[in-house]
Amino acid sequence: DQQVKQNSPSLSVQEGRISILNCDYTNSMFDYFLWYKKYPAEGPTFLISISSIKDKNEDGRFTVFLNKSAKHLSLHIVPSQPGDSAVYFCAGDSGTYKYIFGTGTRLKVLA
Amino acid sequence: DGGITQSPKYLFRKEGQNVTLSCEQNLNHDAMYWYRQDPGQGLRLIYYSQIVNDFQKGDIAEGYSVSREKKESFPLTVTSAQKNPTAFYLCASSRAKATEAFFGQGTRLTVV
Numbered sequence: 001d002q003q004v005k006q007n008s009p010s011l012s013v014q015e016g017r018i019s020i021l022n023c024d025y026t027n028s029m030f031d032y033f034l035w036y037k038k039y040p041a042e043g044p045t046f047l048i049s050i051s052s053i054k055d056k057n058e059d060g061r062f063t064v065f066l067n068k069s070a071k072h073l074s075l076h077i078v079p080s081q082p083g084d085s086a087v088y089f090c091a092g093d094s095g096t097y098k099y100i101f102g103t104g105t106r107l108k109v110l111a
Numbered sequence: 112d113g114g115i116t117q118s119p120k121y122l123f124r125k126e127g128q129n130v131t132l133s134c135e136q137n138l139n140h141d142a143m144y145w146y147r148q149d150p151g152q153g154l155r156l157i158y159y160s161q162i163v164n165d166f167q168k169g170d171i172a173e174g175y176s177v178s179r180e181k182k183e184s185f186p187l188t189v190t191s192a193q194k195n196p197t198a199f200y201l202c203a204s205s206r207a208k209a210t211e212a213f214f215g216q217g218t219r220l221t222v223v
Contacts, residue, residue, distance in 0.1 A: 004153075032209040043115075043201055043214030044154070051209065089153060095208050097142050097161050098169065101154040 003027045004092050006102035014110050019077040021105050023090035026071065030092035034099065035064060035075045038087045047088075048075070080109045113138045117202050117215035124189075124196075124222050132187045132218045134202030143185035144203040144212060147171065154201060160185055189220060196222045 005024045013019045021035075031052040036044035050057040050064045050073070057064050063076045077084055087104045115136045124130045136143065142161050146154040156169030160179040174193025179185055185204075189196045199219050205212040 006153075009151075034211055036214075041199070041217065041219065043117075043203075043216045046211040046213065049211055091154075093209060097144075097159055097167075097205070097208060098156060099144070099203075099212055100156070101146070103151070103153040 001026070002103075003030075003100045004090060004102040006088075006090060006105050008105050009103070010106040010108070012108045012110060013080045015082055016079045019075075019080045019084065019107055019109070021075040021077075021088050021090075021107065023073045023075075023102055024071060025073070025092050027092060027094060027100070028071070029094035030100075031095055032093040033064070033066060033073050034091045034093070035062075036089045036091065036101075037084075038089060038104070044089060077107075080107075082109050082111050085109045115202055115204055115213055115215035117200075117218050120216065120218060122218055122220045124220065126222055127191045129188055129190050130196075130220065132189065132200055132202075132220070134185045134187065134215060136183050136185075136202075136204045136213075136215075138204055138206070138213065139182070140204035140206050140213075141182070142205045142207070142212075143179065144205075145169075145175070145177065145185070145187045146201040146203065148199045148201060148217075157187065157200075196220060 034049040035047045038044040144159045145157040158177040160166035203212040
């Protein structure tokens with residue numbers, strides 16, 4: 001049972017435009033969500049998180065939106081830069097120390 | 112310079128041999144984790160530990176074992192019982208629940 005789903009394996013965006021990465025979850029016990037960025041052969045780097053008591057969290061060019069009724073979250077990157085090209089993972093946590101990750105979306109920002 | 116150190120970065124082993132992957136953190140985090148990544152798949156949780164001398168199975172614990180004798184160390188042993196051990200292994204730690212986890216640089220294990 002895949003509790004966190006990233007249904008788009010890849011996404012291409014022009015430099016300067018908005019990148020929107022989506023994530024759906026099935027576990028209604030998740031109360032904390034995270035986004036990570038990962039380059040090949042490296043460990044993931046934390047980007048931004050959101051608690052389930054909020055519907056939006058912003059940090060510089062990165063904004064995460066949470067729609068609890070739809071069990072959906074999205075990561076917006078504005079403006080997109082070539083250095084943003086990487087694989088992005090979303091993860092959910094139900095307060096049990098078990099971070100459950102999605103399968104990732106590969107973002108390519110075209111110069 | 113605080114962080115998580117995984118060693119070695121690349122590891123080769125013969126089929127049937129046990130191998131231990133090292134993970135050390137100096138972030139003073141209570142919780143530590145082991146994940147596995149396969150091509151086209153996300154990060155799957157192998158084991159996690161909330162505190163010293165305690166650990167729990169994750170979603171794919173079969174064929175793996177861990178220990179948590181010290182706060183800063185969480186070694187993972189890949190045993191010969193693991194059917195598909197070739198993968199990229201990631202160690203992480205977190206300060207508490209509902210906080211971000213920090214990852215090491217990973218160990219790529221290849222079993223031949």
